[in-house]
Amino acid sequence: MDLLLLKDDQYCAYNIIGWHLEQTLAGKTVPPLRMLLLGEGGTGKSKVIQMVMEMFTQKALKFMHMKSTSTGIAASIIDGKMTHTIGCFSQKTSAVMSDKTKAKLQEFWRYIQYLVIDEVSMISKTFLALLSRNVGIGVAGSRPDQVNHSFGINMILCGDFHQFPPVAAPASEALYQPISTHDSTESQLGQKIYEEFMTIVLLKEQMWVTDPGWRDFLEHLREGRVQSCHIHMLQELIVGHPKAPPTNFNSKPWNEALLVTPWHAVRKLSVWKWCQQTVRLSLTNIPKHLHNPHIYFRSSPFRISTSHSHYYFCFNHTHSSCYSSDLSVLLHFFFNVYKL
Numbered sequence: 001m002d003l004l005l006l007k008d009d010q011y012c013a014y015n016i017i018g019w020h021l022e023q024t025l026a027g028k029t030v031p032p033l034r035m036l037l038l039g040e041g042g043t044g045k046s047k048v049i050q051m052v053m054e055m056f057t058q059k060a061l062k063f064m065h066m067k068s069t070s071t072g073i074a075a076s077i078i079d080g081k082m083t084h085t086i087g088c089f090s091q092k093t094s095a096v097m098s099d100k101t102k103a104k105l106q107e108f109w110r111y112i113q114y115l116v117i118d119e120v121s122m123i124s125k126t127f128l129a130l131l132s133r134n135v136g137i138g139v140a141g142s143r144p145d146q147v148n149h150s151f152g153i154n155m156i157l158c159g160d161f162h163q164f165p166p167v168a169a170p171a172s173e174a175l176y177q178p179i180s181t182h183d184s185t186e187s188q189l190g191q192k193i194y195e196e197f198m199t200i201v202l203l204k205e206q207m208w209v210t211d212p213g214w215r216d217f218l219e220h221l222r223e224g225r226v227q228s229c230h231i232h233m234l235q236e237l238i239v240g241h242p243k244a245p246p247t248n249f250n251s252k253p254w255n256e257a258l259l260v261t262p263w264h265a266v267r268k269l270s271v272w273k274w275c276q277q278t279v280r281l282s283l284t285n286i287p288k289h290l291h292n293p294h295i296y297f298r299s300s301p302f303r304i305s306t307s308h309s310h311y312y313f314c315f316n317h318t319h320s321s322c323y324s325s326d327l328s329v330l331l332h333f334f335f336n337v338y339k340l
Contacts, residue, residue, distance in 0.1 A: 006044075006051065013037050013048045013201040017114075018055060020154065024113065025059075033114070033154035034196045038161070039203030040222055045158050046078070048203075049116055056114075063111045069118040070167055078118055083127070086115075087134040097137065105134060106141025113153050120159035124166035124173035125183070125190030132193055150193045157197060162222045 006014060016035065023030045039045050049067070056065050067080030075082050086108065088101050115135070117123065123131075132150045139152035166173045172180060173187060175194045183191070209215045217230045236243040249255055 003051070006047070007203075007205050007207075009201060009203050009205065010044050010048045010051075013203075014051055014055075016199060016201070017052050017156065021055070021059075021061075021114070024154075025061075032151075033156065033199065035156045035199040035201070036120075036197045037156060037158040037201050037203070040160050040162065040206070040219075042206050042208035043203035044205070044207050045203060046118075047207075049078070049118070049156075049158060052116075065114040065116065066112045067116045067118065070122040071119070074119055080116075080118070083117065083123070083131060087131045088138075089130070089134070097134075102137055102141075105138030109135060109138030109153070110141065114156070115151070115153055116156045116158065118158045119164065120157040120175070121161045122159075122164045122167050123157075123175060124169040125175055125177070125188075125194065126169070126173060126186040127166070127190070128175065128193055129186040129190035132190075150196060155197070160222075 003011060003014070013035075017033070020030060020033045037045055037048060053062075053065065053067070056062050066086060067075075067078050068083050068086050069075050069078060069080060070083055072082055088105050088108070090101075136150070136152045161174070161176055165171065171177070172183070175191070177191075179188050179191045206215060209218060213233065217226070217233060220226050220230060235241060238244060239247050247254055
């Protein structure tokens with residue numbers, strides 16, 4: 001762990017957390033850490049958290065911290081858990097908590113004293129209040145003396161409020177929105193909890209985007225001030241534009257590029273072309289007709305099951321994961337082009 005790799009503002013955030021941990025380990029009475037680590041994408045928030053986690057690991061205190069975020073994909077990237085998981089939420093978050101759920105929460109939070117939540121912009125005021133309640137129930141099982149404040153543990157919220165808004169919630173549920181008379185009790189409580197976060201570190205130095213033109217575009221985009229020059233720059237990157245670089249999908253790097261297509265028709269066409277060019281099938285005893293097959297998509301290979309047998313299809317392409325909505329296209333290709 002080389003702390004010299006951290007910029008000044010990054011080290012400031014690291015040092016605040018490190019000092020608080022040292023005081024806690026020494027048994028000194030310190031206020032609970034309520035920290036906001038903010039900054040646009042590419043300013044090194046994840047690097048700070050990574051270094052902090054390494055500090056815990058080096059001190060053999062990995063059991064004392066937890067990382068979490070709102071989505072499963074993001075949680076896997078940071079090696080953490082979803083916020084719904086750490087709070088043991090059911091579909092009815094306001095329902096009376098069962099003894100089984102309480103026991104599960106208390107076991108989960110038995111040793112954890114520091115919680116890092118990434119992508120804080122996606123957390124609503126109501127959800128923050130509910131999460132505080134559930135985490136507090138979990139902490140109370142082993143450390144009831146610590147549940148005299150929200151959550152009952154130390155908190156670090158990371159992210160950028162210019163990014164994704166709260167999930168399945170109105171704009172008024174954003175943490176930075178002031179309390180309104182129309183807000184629910186949970187929403188007002190969540191706002192009060194958010195106001196406890198008085199230790200704020202704002203990372204400003206961009207570390208990933210070095211191209212001046214692209215950085216200028218991203219800065220304007222983040223603030224909703226995109227100019228006509230930025231639109232023209234993007235248009236010149238569209239495949240087929242006269243000023244776009246030459247594109248040959250049969251040669252590198254284009255034949256290995258990932259496809260990001262928001263439109264179903266475009267995605268189905270791309271899957272069709274991709275199948276024709278790159279798919280090879282490993283087949284065993286494939287009948288001419290499959291009656292009512294059940295399809296299981298996981299990763300390559302995937303399985304087609306009938307009432308009598310299982311048939312496995314193996315891709316030789318590294319990017320073989322497909323959306324279930326592409327199933328009809330793939331099956332049409334398999335059973336008509338390959339005459340299965």
